[in-house]
Amino acid sequence: MTVKAPRYHRAVTTRPESTLAQRKRQLVATELTEAALQLFALKGFDAATVDEIATGAGVSKRTFFRYFASKEDVVVQFLAGMGADMRAALAARPADERPSEALRHAVSVPLAACGDHAERVLPVVRLILRTPSLLARFLEHQAEWREDLAEELGARLGRDPEADLRPRLAAGMALTAFDAVLRRWSAGEGTEVTEDPVALLGEAFAVLAPALDASP
Incomplete structure (x- = not known):
């Protein structure tokens, strides 16, 4: 192979x-x-x-x-660009866009890349998720991404992540959705995937949106 x-x-x-x-x-x-x-x-x-x-x-x-x-x-460097891409995508979203929409679009960027190149990406994603040492490193990256997204979201909302819980909680929810979708998309053993990761992300954010967009 x-x-x-x-x-x-x-x-x-x-x-x-x-x-x-x-x-x-x-x-x-x-x-x-x-x-x-x-x-x-x-x-x-x-x-x-x-x-x-x-x-x-x-x-x-x-x-x-x-x-x-x-x-x-x-x-792990297979995924090294994901965090930077998500933060850049979030920074590029319209300033008046709802947090749920901005975060959904940001998190969809790496998932869309996975879906577009499933034949090449799928074996590596499975390797990462099924090898304990690699999974640990991947989770370390996600923790870093959460801080980056929280900082960017805090700037958008005018809230300091160190003083306000909302930016870090929102970033955490978005990355939980990312992780859940990646695991669902890569489940199984075959080389073909039948689900679109971006569509799965839309389903996840439909559940998260009320909490993400709720007024403080």
């Missing part, structure tokens, strides 16, 4: 790769990620070794550790 590195396999930057060195570094990172994902799909995460990943990418083990601190980091 060949798993090509999907959109969220590495840290995302909006700055162009302007130098040869930067382009070369990105190429090596991509090769390492693709080699790792293929090996994980073939052998399982625990059985695959850093030596095998490096060999598959045609580089040394030392080179691997210049780019990643561990095997976990290879997979």
